[in-house]
Amino acid sequence: MAYEVVIGLEVHAQLLTASKMFCGCGTKFGAAPNTQTCPVCLGLPGVLPVINRKAVEFAVRTGLALNCTIAPMNRFARKNYFYPDLPKGYQISQYELPICEHGWLEIGQNGTNKRIRIRRAHLEEDAGKNLHTGIAGASHVDLNRAGTPLLEIVTEPDLRSPDEAVAYLKKLRELLVSLEVCDGNMEEGSLRCEPNISLRAVGAKDFGTKVELKNINSFKFVKAAMEYEIKRQTKVLDEGGKIMQETRLWDTDKGETAVMRSKEEAHDYRYFPDPDLVPLRITTEMIEKERKSMPELSEAKRKRFMDEHGLPEYDAGVLTADKKLADYYESCVKLFPQPKTVSNWVTGAVLHQLNVNNAGTEELAGPEKTDRLVSLLKLVDNGTVSLKVARDLFPEFFTSEKSVEQLVQEKGLTQVSDESALEKIIDEVMAKNPQQLMQYRSGKEQVFGFFVGQVMKASGGKANPAKVNELLKRKLAG
Numbered sequence: 001m002a003y004e005v006v007i008g009l010e011v012h013a014q015l016l017t018a019s020k021m022f023c024g025c026g027t028k029f030g031a032a033p034n035t036q037t038c039p040v041c042l043g044l045p046g047v048l049p050v051i052n053r054k055a056v057e058f059a060v061r062t063g064l065a066l067n068c069t070i071a072p073m074n075r076f077a078r079k080n081y082f083y084p085d086l087p088k089g090y091q092i093s094q095y096e097l098p099i100c101e102h103g104w105l106e107i108g109q110n111g112t113n114k115r116i117r118i119r120r121a122h123l124e125e126d127a128g129k130n131l132h133t134g135i136a137g138a139s140h141v142d143l144n145r146a147g148t149p150l151l152e153i154v155t156e157p158d159l160r161s162p163d164e165a166v167a168y169l170k171k172l173r174e175l176l177v178s179l180e181v182c183d184g185n186m187e188e189g190s191l192r193c194e195p196n197i198s199l200r201a202v203g204a205k206d207f208g209t210k211v212e213l214k215n216i217n218s219f220k221f222v223k224a225a226m227e228y229e230i231k232r233q234t235k236v237l238d239e240g241g242k243i244m245q246e247t248r249l250w251d252t253d254k255g256e257t258a259v260m261r262s263k264e265e266a267h268d269y270r271y272f273p274d275p276d277l278v279p280l281r282i283t284t285e286m287i288e289k290e291r292k293s294m295p296e297l298s299e300a301k302r303k304r305f306m307d308e309h310g311l312p313e314y315d316a317g318v319l320t321a322d323k324k325l326a327d328y329y330e331s332c333v334k335l336f337p338q339p340k341t342v343s344n345w346v347t348g349a350v351l352h353q354l355n356v357n358n359a360g361t362e363e364l365a366g367p368e369k370t371d372r373l374v375s376l377l378k379l380v381d382n383g384t385v386s387l388k389v390a391r392d393l394f395p396e397f398f399t400s401e402k403s404v405e406q407l408v409q410e411k412g413l414t415q416v417s418d419e420s421a422l423e424k425i426i427d428e429v430m431a432k433n434p435q436q437l438m439q440y441r442s443g444k445e446q447v448f449g450f451f452v453g454q455v456m457k458a459s460g461g462k463a464n465p466a467k468v469n470e471l472l473k474r475k476l477a478g
């Protein structure tokens with residue numbers, strides 16, 4: 001039987017606020033266990049939560065970018081459940097009145113665009129972490145993460161394949177990062193994704209029973225987990241079985257999903273409005289302020305690089321996929337206004353060099369790396385350094401402690417354009433290769449390239465190629 005795959009996604013994005021959702025504790029990742037806690041996030045009795053304004057602003061900003069309606073009045077509720085990493089015995093979350101609703105995000109390239117509807121995006125607090133690494137099977141609880149602000153972004157079941165789901169996730173991640181509301185780091189858990197998957201017979205109207213997947217921390221595993229789950233459900237249905245509504249954990253080592261718990265319904269959580277928190281009012285002024293202060297989104301930037309800088313779609317795509325790379329490109333173009341040349345170097349030599357050094361694009365921040373590339377491009381542009389030398393010695397130009405100019409001087413890399421010096425080299429090359437000279441003079445013009453290569457080699461790559469061409473033509477003709 002042929003099935004249609006139906007996927008919805010819940011994404012939890014940790015918001016990049018300095019402090020937690022309802023207290024003043026820090027949110028930095030990787031601190032010693034339980035050092036970023038206070039009576040509020042430890043769930044001690046007698047304390048009162050206070051809403052983090054920055055988190056609300058970030059939620060509004062994200063909602064606007066996701067084409068959502070921002071609710072003028074929304075409310076926090078208590079979601080009750082027991083777990084050791086949740087000391088209050090409930091999580092503060094938004095339930096019936098979320099801050100953002102009814103938006104969409106577009107995936108796909110020109111022509112194949114598809115709108116994925118966003119059902120809602122709501123604010124909540126993160127739980128702590130249980131660490132099952134103790135001696136003799138003991139478990140520990142680290143509450144540093146407890147109370148970290150999260151924005152949970154929920155789609156309608158609009159996705160029809162794992163590839164579409166991954167495309168949506170990449171797009172969403174890119175958006176959150178360029179909005180500067182989330183660092184998008186999946187390995188550190190700043191961005192977590194929980195797909196729900198069901199199958200239905202092709203042409204059927206009703207949805208099948210859905211299974212939710214948890215514990216996935218990379219794009220690669222998201223895809224693998226969904227593909228496994230589709231195979232598993234297909235087999236169950238083909239054998240006449242029934243899909244159980246449940247939550248399954250992805251096991252990276254085994255490459256399969258296993259039941260974590262049978263799925264609870266909303267009423268299992270006994271949601272009710274948090275009596276410690278007044279309803280949250282979002283004013284028109286606040287929405288407008290966020291709309292105005294929104295950073296340029298990567299999509300707009302990509303378009304600007306194409307329209308204003310005249311870059312091809314490919315270049316613009318590579319540059320804007322990473323904000324720090326785009327910033328670097330722009331700071332170089334400001335000082336060396338030849339966009340395509342700068343783009344070629346940034347997407348080519350610079351990225352390659354970062355890869356070789358196992359470094360990230362944060363290395364490009366600040367004026368130092370900008371100065372290096374711009375100095376080199378200027379020296380190539382005014383003919384001081386040949387393109388070949390610039391390319392061959394790029395790793396050194398880019399990472400040396402000495403300045404680009406200093407290196408050129410010390411290593412004697414100045415391009416040779418002086419005619420008498422070049423003629424001398426050409427004479428030597430001609431004398432060494434009488435056979436090729438004869439071939440050329442008897443009409444075999446392809447040999448010209450051979451001579452150019454030999455002259456360039458003999459000059460250590462420093463000969464000015466245009467000059468070499470001109471002189472060679474004259475000399476070879478005899």
Ligand SMILES: [Zn+2]
Pocket residue numbers: 020023024025036037038039040041042147
């Ligand atoms: Zn705290």
